[in-house]
Amino acid sequence: MLREETPSNTGAGISHRRRRQAACPPDEEYDNPLDTQNGYAAEGEERRDLSPSQTQSESYWDDSSYSSSQSSRAPGKTGSFQNGTSGNLTDSLAGYGNFSQPMNGSQFNISTAGAQLANNGSSNSANQTNSTSDLGNASSSMPSELPANGMKKHDLFLGFLPDDGASGGTRQTMAQLNSAIGSKAAVYGWYAQAHSGVPFDGSQLLWVxxxxxxxxxxFQPAVMPVDGWQGLTSSDNSQAVAIANVMKKFTDEGIPVWLRFAHEMNYYQTDGTYQGTAEDFKAGWAAVSAAIKQIAPSVKMFWTPNVSSEDDYARYEPDDMTTVDFVGIDYYPKKLSGNDFLDNMQNFHDKYAVDGRKFAIGETGLGWSGSLDDKAKWFNEICAAKASMPQFVAMAWFNYDKEYDYKIAGALAEPEIHRPYCRLKIKWHGTHYGGGAERKQTS
Incomplete structure (x- = not known):
């Protein structure tokens, strides 16, 4: 999503989805009767990277297509929100074991069925059952910049794109999310726009x-070249230099950066957010990667098209793949069949995650207002895919409340109104994942 350009509203996000193999419930348990799409959300339905004020003032697109999207939501079981804890919440999500309420910062009696959901790793937890198979340090093949103590499941590092609060949700910090889930995110996604003809100052990124x-x-900043490609060419690289200088401000602070320059380029050039053609994108990528190499050489270049066809990926493949450090796809499925992730990701992984390049998901979530159970299925499907995709190293969840609630982590309620909320516990690296409602995306 695009972020607001004022310091108080500098965040938003987009997402896409793919499929995975059958280690999940039968197909009938995944089918969404409300889904009329063909397997994944179309970017045209949602622009997570742009805030409402930007879409209105800059007329990037018409969001009227959302009026026909699914409005009903299965929020799952809820308990009352009191003093930062949820009371009387004991949900049995089909096939995922029992969920009992968090009390005084701890979570109790979380058993795991096939999906390996478990309780928070709080020191106050009772009857906690951890599977040591999910614990341990990252393997030697993992990128060294990923934090050894970061959240992970099946050796897949996990993180979020926190809600920037500009699209109807409540502003989140990663510190708040980490506190809510009792662990530390391994990756942090955020959005910024680089307007053609306006030197990029990175204020949206520097705000966080x-x-x-x-x-x-x-840090995984998605820098979006909107309005055109001025300063992003071989003859004029001024905007590329400006972007690299902003990235250097982060690396100078010891922050590892995976730059998602012009993410979802194959979609955004169809809706007018990005101008020009695939050749313009390739020239822009070359200019930015060259500037990064010269000014901020520790920054990794992260190529993340929107979920699409193999021909479409090839059309937007950078001319010099040695300038690409990480590859990935943004993906938000419109339904779950049980194999969505692997069906959509395996070939891309096998083709592009070679020659030392790693594969990661820049952003994901559900492409409809699914239930907490749906989110858990999708989340676990992604994590299980690690076994078939050895270069798959990290995934970031689009944790926004926008057209609907995409969130899987953090309380959904405003404490002052004591709205009901629920917490999802997903075991990773000896800790567990807390979360909340539904979220959507486009591909």
Whole structure:
């Protein structure tokens, strides 16, 4: 999503989805009767990277297509929100074991069925059952900048794009999310726009630099070249230099950066957010990667198209793949069949995650207002795919409340109104994952 350009509203996000193999419930348990799409959300339905004020003032697109999207939501079981804890919440999510309420910062009696959901790793937890198979340090093949103590499941490092609060949700910091889930995110996604003809100052990104630094995680800024490609060519690289200089401000603070320059380029050039053609994107990528190499050489270049066809990926493949450090796809499925992630990701992984390049998901979530159970299925499907995709190293969840609630982590309620909320516990690296409602995306 695009972020507001004022310091108080500098965040937002987009997401896409893919499929995975059958280690999940039968197909009938995944089918969403409300889904009329063909397997994944189309970017045209949602622009997570742009805040409402930007879409209105700059007329990037018409969001009327959302009026026909699914409005009903299965929020799951809820308990009352009191003093930062949820009371009387004992949900049995089909196939995922029992969920009991968090009390005084701890979570109790979380058993795990096939999906390996478990309780928070709080020192106050009772009857906690941890599977040591999910614990341990990252393997030697993992990128060194990923934090050894970061959240992970099946050796897949996990993180979020926190809600910037500009699209109807409540502003989140990563510090708040880490506190809510009792663990530390490994990756941190955020958005910024680089307007053609306006030198990029990075204010949208710098607004969160203290939160990023405190997180001790990998920063994944999505820098979006809107309005045109001025300064992003071989003859004029001024905007590329400006982008690299902003990235250097983060690396100078010891923050590892994976730059998602012009993410979802294959979609955004169809809706007018990015101008030009695939050749313009390739020239822009070359200019930015060259500037990064010269000015901020520790920054990794992260190529993340929107979920699409193999021909479409090839059309937007950078001319010099040695300038690409990480590859990935943004993906938000419109339904779950049980194999969505691997069906959509395996070939891309096998083709592009070679020659030392790693694969990561820049952003994901559900492409409809699914239930907490749906979110858990999708989350676990992604994590299980690690077994079939050895270069798969990290995933970031789009943790926004926008057209609907995409969130999987953090309380959904405003404490002052005591709205009901629920917490999802997903076991990773000896700790567990707390979360909340639904979220959507486009591909």
């Amino acid at each position: 630099i203290d939160d990023v630094k405190a997180c001790n995680c990998v």
